[in-house]
Amino acid sequence: MTRWEKIENNKVKLEIEVAAPEVDTALDKAYRKVVQKVSLPGFRKGKVPRRILESRFGPEALHEEALEILLPPAYEQAVEEAAVEPIGQPDFKLVQIEQGKPLIVHATIEVIPPVELGQYLGLEAEQEEVEITDDQVEHALRLIQEQHSRMEPKEEGAAAMGDLVIIDFKGFVNDEPYAGGESENYALELGSGSFIPGFEEQLIGAVTGEEKEIKLTFPENYRNEKLAGKEVLFKVTVKQIKEKKLPELDDEFAKTVSDKDTLAEFRTQIREQMEQNALDQARAELEDTLIKKVAEASQVEMPEILIERQIDKMLADMKQYLHLRYPGLTLEKFCELSGKSIDELRAEKRDEATEKAKAGLVLGALITKEGIAAEESEVEEKIDGITAQYNDQPERVRNYLENQGRFSLKEEIRIRKAIDLLVSAAQITTVKKGAHQSE
Structure with missing residues (x-):
């Protein structure tokens, strides 16, 4: 049973009640789980009677486990009965949980504001046709060949384009070291373009053990505004040079890197994968276009909390990307190298975050209007x-998904159905790649 009231702006208070028999069952289950972790003198582990356990640790020893069983489905039902759509996590306040009595919990939630939907059926959009050329397949094959290359010490000769040089370097601006301008045992592939223009080129021809001084100027549009346009001197020591050894492109290579027996079959597999990836990308771009059109045509007053949470998510995604792409590079370090603060980065992301958050609200309104549901199956x-x-x-x-993740899974299914509706109802024109009309 649920009672609810609006308390301020977009906040709602739910009074959630679960019948006593369900509470008793949950407390019994909680006891059976908790007792397995309890050892008391005179009892074998897992065999402490419930009355002894509650006498020693208090009835609340079972409450946390019981609430994990009772609260997720009760909260989901309460939200459905109140016909509200929460933003984020609820603030729960436990009022009563006791053997033989109903569970009573108050939940304060912020709910989404009303959305005035614009046109969402029959939207016009363009989708690029998928065409994979032989050159693209060959390029992909060469990349796979590169991935399976070996870097071996270069016994003779100087560093050349494509070689990997292991260097120590230290940068100086106005004869003073600058933050982030020093590293040891840094692996740099010559020609990768990962350093400022001119740095890698001046290492071509270097030999192992050589010490060099490289004078350059930071680009005017350098990411760290404090260094942009300034002259820099790098003191570099070449510690080792490695050259790339590529495997032969033959049937043996295909067997090694795939489940195919011949190079020809592997090429066909690459083409099919590229075509599927291109189709998926074209579909994703079409969906993004349609969602953006609906959002632009709709009106809603954006809650600040939604925008801030979207920014939080974007920065979390950015942290993960940096961790995977550049191990050891934190978001804070990235900001330092870019010459900006976290607050400045958040401000940069605000417009994009607002757009994404609004799109989420608009899709939610569409789901409600169309009565889109997620079936239990x-x-x-x-x-x-x-x-x-x-x-x-x-x-x-x-068990986690059944109890705590079910609500999120339902929402995910409803959103997917809403997007599919936009696509199926749209007037889509297929165009040649690169022929999109400017919006």
């Missing part, structure tokens, strides 16, 4: 698919 199918990806403790994953 669809949720179960999604849970099965996710669980199948986890060989380690699949039942634990399933």
Whole structure:
């Protein structure tokens, strides 16, 4: 049973009540789980009677586990009964949980503001046709060949384009070292373009053990505004030179890197994968275009909390990207190298975050208007698919999804259906690649 009231602006207070028999069952389950971790003198581990356990640790020893069982489905039902759409996580206040009595919990949630939907059916959009050329396939094959190359010490000769040089370097501006301008045992591929223009070129012809001084000027548009346009002197020591050894492109190579027996079959597989990737990308771009059109045509007063949360998500994604792409490079270090603060980075992301947050609200309004629902069979199918990806403790994953992740999975399914509706109802024109009309 749920009662609710609007308390301010877009905030709602839900009074959630769960019947006493369900509470008793949950407390029993909680006891069976908690007792397995408890050892008391005179009892074997896992065999402490419930009345002894509660006497020693208090009835609240079972409350956390019981709430994990009771609260997620009760909250989901309360939200559905109140016909509200929460923003983010609720603020729960436990009022009562006791054997033989109903559970009473108050949940304060911020809900989405009303959205005035613009046109969303019959939108016009263009989609590029997919065409993979022989040159693209060959380029992809060469990249795979590069990925399986070996870097071996260069026994003779000087550093050349494509070689990997292991260097120590230290940069000076106005005869003073600058932050981020020093490294040891740095692996630099000559020709990668990862340093400022001119640096890599001046290492061509260097030999192992050589010490060089490289004078350059930072570009005017350099990411660190404090260094842009300034002269810099790098003192560099070449510690080692390695050259790339590529494997032969033959049937043996195909067998090594794929499940194909011949290079010709592997080329066909590459083409098919590239075509599928291109189709997926074209579909994603089409979806983004349609969502953007609906959002631009719709009116909604954006809650600040949504914008800030979207910025948080974008920065979290950025942190993960930096960690994977440049191990050891933190977001704070990235900002330092870019000559900006975290607050300045957040300000830069604000417009994009507002656009994304608005798109989410608009899709939610579309879901409500069209009565789009997630069937239980669809949720179960999604849970099965996710669980199948986890060989380690699949039942634990399933239990989490069944109890705490179900609401999110339903929302994900509804959003996918809403986007599919936009696409199926759109008037789509297929155009040659690169022939998109400017918007």
